[in-house]
Amino acid sequence: MSKYRVYELAKEFNTDSKVILDILKRNKFKAANNFSSVGEEERTAIKNSLSNKGAKPQAKAPAASAAQKPAAKPAEKRAEKPQAGKQNHGNSGSNGNNGRTERNERNERRSDAGRNNGNGNHNGGNRAASGSNRPSHNSGGNSGNNGGNRNSNGGGNNNRGGNRNDRRNGSRNERGGRNDRNDRNNRFGSKNDRNRRGRNNKRGGQQAPKVEIAHPKHIKLPETIAVKDLASKMSYTAAEVVKKLFMMGVMATINQEIDFDTAALVASEFGVTCEELPPEVDPTEIPEIEDDPKTLKLRPPVVTVMGHVDHGKTSLLDCIRNTHVQTHEAGGITQHIGAYQVNCKGKKIVFLDTPGHEAFTAMRARGAQITDIAILVVAADDGVMPQTIEAIHHAKSAGVPIIVAINKIDKPGANPDRVKQELMEQGLVPEEYGGDTIMVPVSAKKQIGIDDLLEMVLLVAEVKELKANPNRDARGVIVEAKLDKGRGPVATVLVQNGTLRIGDSVVCGTTYGKVRAMVNDRGENVKKAGPSVPVEILGLNDVPEAGDILAVLEEKQARSIAEARIERQRNNLIKSKKVSLDDLFHQIQEGDIKDLNIVIKADVQGSVEALSSSLLKLNKNDEVRVSIVHSGVGAVNESDVMLASASNALIIAFNVRPDANARKLADTENIDIRTYRVIYDAINDVKDAMSGMLKPKYKEVIQGRVEIRQVMKFSKALVAGSYVLEGKICNNSKIRIIRDNIEIFDGEIDSLRRFKDEVKEVNAGYECGISIVDFRDFKEGDIIEAYTMEEIATTIADANKAAAKKREEEAKAAAAKAKENAKD
Numbered sequence: 005m006s007k008y009r010v011y012e013l014a015k016e017f018n019t020d021s022k023v024i025l026d027i028l029k030r031n032k033f034k035a036a037n038n039f040s041s042v043g044e045e046e047r048t049a050i051k052n053s054l055s056n057k058g059a060k061p062q063a064k065a066p067a068a069s070a071a072q073k074p075a076a077k078p079a080e081k082r083a084e085k086p087q088a089g090k091q092n093h094g095n096s097g098s099n100g101n102n103g104r105t106e107r108n109e110r111n112e113r114r115s116d117a118g119r120n121n122g123n124g125n126h127n128g129g130n131r132a133a134s135g136s137n138r139p140s141h142n143s144g145g146n147s148g149n150n151g152g153n154r155n156s157n158g159g160g161n162n163n164r165g166g167n168r169n170d171r172r173n174g175s176r177n178e179r180g181g182r183n184d185r186n187d188r189n190n191r192f193g194s195k196n197d198r199n200r201r202g203r204n205n206k207r208g209g210q211q212a213p214k215v216e217i218a219h220p221k222h223i224k225l226p227e228t229i230a231v232k233d234l235a236s237k238m239s240y241t242a243a244e245v246v247k248k249l250f251m252m253g254v255m256a257t258i259n260q261e262i263d264f265d266t267a268a269l270v271a272s273e274f275g276v277t278c279e280e281l282p283p284e285v286d287p288t289e290i291p292e293i294e295d296d297p298k299t300l301k302l303r304p305p306v307v308t309v310m311g312h313v314d315h316g317k318t319s320l321l322d323c324i325r326n327t328h329v330q331t332h333e334a335g336g337i338t339q340h341i342g343a344y345q346v347n348c349k350g351k352k353i354v355f356l357d358t359p360g361h362e363a364f365t366a367m368r369a370r371g372a373q374i375t376d377i378a379i380l381v382v383a384a385d386d387g388v389m390p391q392t393i394e395a396i397h398h399a400k401s402a403g404v405p406i407i408v409a410i411n412k413i414d415k416p417g418a419n420p421d422r423v424k425q426e427l428m429e430q431g432l433v434p435e436e437y438g439g440d441t442i443m444v445p446v447s448a449k450k451q452i453g454i455d456d457l458l459e460m461v462l463l464v465a466e467v468k469e470l471k472a473n474p475n476r477d478a479r480g481v482i483v484e485a486k487l488d489k490g491r492g493p494v495a496t497v498l499v500q501n502g503t504l505r506i507g508d509s510v511v512c513g514t515t516y517g518k519v520r521a522m523v524n525d526r527g528e529n530v531k532k533a534g535p536s537v538p539v540e541i542l543g544l545n546d547v548p549e550a551g552d553i554l555a556v557l558e559e560k561q562a563r564s565i566a567e568a569r570i571e572r573q574r575n576n577l578i579k580s581k582k583v584s585l586d587d588l589f590h591q592i593q594e595g596d597i598k599d600l601n602i603v604i605k606a607d608v609q610g611s612v613e614a615l616s617s618s619l620l621k622l623n624k625n626d627e628v629r630v631s632i633v634h635s636g637v638g639a640v641n642e643s644d645v646m647l648a649s650a651s652n653a654l655i656i657a658f659n660v661r662p663d664a665n666a667r668k669l670a671d672t673e674n675i676d677i678r679t680y681r682v683i684y685d686a687i688n689d690v691k692d693a694m695s696g697m698l699k700p701k702y703k704e705v706i707q708g709r710v711e712i713r714q715v716m717k718f719s720k721a722l723v724a725g726s727y728v729l730e731g732k733i734c735n736n737s738k739i740r741i742i743r744d745n746i747e748i749f750d751g752e753i754d755s756l757r758r759f760k761d762e763v764k765e766v767n768a769g770y771e772c773g774i775s776i777v778d779f780r781d782f783k784e785g786d787i788i789e790a791y792t793m794e795e796i797a798t799t800i801a802d803a804n805k806a807a808a809k810k811r812e813e814e815a816k817a818a819a820a821k822a823k824e825n826a827k828d
């Protein structure tokens with residue numbers, strides 16, 4: 005079927021693309037923009053519509069997509085092109101060319117602007133005589149230039165496409181070389197400019213060096229490319245490409261990315277054919293596996309229990325676990341690994357064992373992404389509450405069907421009907437009222453209605469036809485992960501597809517490894533885990549994050565993907581460093597906002613969430629804002645420290661320690677890592693630190709002691725000739741004068757000199773002359789105590805700053821001393 009581009013049809017029918025698009029829209033055809041392709045049917049509709057209005061198509065319809073037929077297109081176009089200016093006689097169009105057709109077009113445009121007689125498009129190319137400064141003669145007019153222009157040399161005018169028109173316009177271009185300029189001028193029609201240059205050349209008699217640009221005939225392009233990059237690939241200027249795009253109805257800047265189709269189309273206008281490169285492989289991405297529908301088998305549903313605080317989520321999960329999990333013989337203990345399987349009438353259901361406190365909202369939201377069905381627990385005596393609504397939103401946005409468990413029906417105040425009414429307001433209509441939401445009255449405490457609830461879960465699962473292919477490499481999601489002292493990183497994986505086996509190489513977020521051992525929810529060692537089976541795995545090199553995707557891959561590939569992800573993370577951190585520092589400065593300048601940025605690392609996700617939520621609750625005070633810049637499970641690593649450094653954050657490590665590299669980096673970057681074993685202590689410390697930030701306290705720090713040995717009177721001042729007994733004295737030190745152990749004056753230094761020179765500081769063992777602001781009553785034997793007031797580091801960040809300042813001062817002092825010694 006013929007394909008026509010919108011802009012081509014616009015040309016054909018001698019109208020605007022917008023008109024064509026309007027007609028297509030009116031006729032309910034799909035066409036998004038100038039480059040959209042349409043078929044014969046659409047063209048006929050356009051034709052009919054326009055013929056009603058009296059518009060007529062040009063002689064020839066445009067060819068198929070330029071990407072398909074780039075070489076033929078411009079010739080056809082030329083035939084169609086309405087001529088501006090003088091008439092174009094005998095444009096035979098016999099261009100049997102197979103490339104470089106844009107030359108013809110250039111000639112054509114020249115003829116448009118000037119006059120072109122006998123435009124005969126021969127294949128042959130222009131040839132300029134050696135050594136000649138004269139334009140070449142184009143036998144038969146504009147040469148079609150199949151093989152490209154030949155300039156036999158020596159400053160001959162390599163007149164692409166012939167300057168015959170120029171001559172006819174009475175402007176000889178006798179310039180040697182620089183034909184490309186001519187060429188461009190010709191194309192842009194700036195004849196005067198060109199002529200001027202021609203004249204200038206003639207006058208000066210100078211010949212510019214010959215420049216012949218070789219343009220490729222075929223290029224390979226990615227999915228998208230910036231206009232300037234496309235131009236450079238074709239050896240044209242970006243302006244030329246922008247102009248051509250403009251003529252095609254596409255407004256693009258040189259930096260703008262255009263898609264392959266557009267790029268191929270514009271390239272064809274330059275006589276360049278294009279080939280699309282296969283999409284670049286993202287080194288951080290896991291290759292997809294397509295499952296043949298025949299290989300799919302039913303799998304158990306994965307269920308999340310959600311609901312408001314205290315409505316009975318944990319009780320319900322416990323109740324189900326106690327009544328429906330068959331622990332093995334004596335000694336079989338159920339393991340809390342984040343998920344467990346239950347049996348109901350011979351069928352399996354997987355429950356995600358996520359507690360429902362507000363601090364775990366984020367985890368629950370992630371839970372909804374891997375679940376097939378959500379059980380919404382609503383207490384019959386309490387009804388719909390804020391977190392009930394939040395849970396509904398989470399499940400709905402994840403497209404997960406909701407089964408409502410109206411809990412605590414054993415309670416005297418229970419009112420299931422009121423709960424149903426309130427749920428209807430949230431869009432959950434029970435079946436009995438004509439809706440499709442299953443609502444089951446239960447009591448987790450009295451174990452009422454639990455079987456009914458599970459049966460409903462199986463019913464919904466049956467309708468959903470949940471399937472997976474057990475006979476392929478596994479893909480799964482990390483439900484929970486922690487660092488175990490004895491076993492190393494431990495992660496609970498819920499297998500979603502395929503079968504995970506011991507010995508499998510896996511990638512998991514930024515971690516990788518070989519599955520060394522697997523333990524199921526009943527504490528049993530297993531060798532494999534199929535779809536919808538939760539297992540704890542050992543063998544990863546680091547602790548992944550909950551929500552990370554696990555995939556079985558070749559060992560090398562798993563490792564390289566993990567490493568590429570770490571690299572990307574590092575790059576992102578480096579980028580964020582600039583931004584964060586700028587932001588911090590900006591914030592301080594703008595509104596004196598004090599931010600306390602924190603990075604949290606802990607042994608399990610639960611602690612991370614609990615710490616985050618408690619710390620964020622400290623945000624009630626507007627003057628200081630706590631901001632968790634990053635949180636995660638596992639040891640404090642280098643990237644945590646980098647992030648803390650970039651965002652001026654402190655690190656709170658709960659039940660985890662920094663690794664050796666992190667410790668080293670923290671030292672150089674001056675990052676404080678606080679380790680805790682009790683959450684309460686961490687929160688308290690931060691609270692205190694925050695109040696410290698609000699009200700900085702100062703303390704006096706003695707810098708040195710100086711003895712006055714001689715009082716010297718000068719016309720303008722009274723100077724105490726002194727000797728530094730210990731420490732140092734600085735010209736900006738505060739001082740107090742002590743006589744017989746009694747402070748007689750407290751003030752500031754006016755000047756500090758060594759011999760005649762003003763100095764910044766004088767160290768112990770040196771003599772100096774001191775004059776004091778508003779004090780002249782010196783006596784030999786008086787002691788001058790030099791001191792400073794320093795901010796008490798009530799916050800860890802302040803402590804860091806103070807330590808850094810101190811180090812800086814010490815370094816300066818050492819340098820000054822060295823200089824002083826050198827002088828002496």
Ligand SMILES: Nc1nc2c(ncn2[C@@H]2O[C@H](COP(=O)(O)OP(=O)(O)OP(=O)(O)O)[C@@H](O)[C@H]2O)c(=O)[nH]1
Binds near residue numbers: 320414
């Ligand atoms: N009478 C009665 N009490 C129940 C029932 N289910 C739970 N409870 C009680 O309700 C309280 C809260 O139950 P949890 O299971 O801890 O509630 P939860 O939703 O998990 O609470 P969070 O984890 O804090 O979000 C506990 O005191 C339970 O004993 C029930 O069916 N009947």
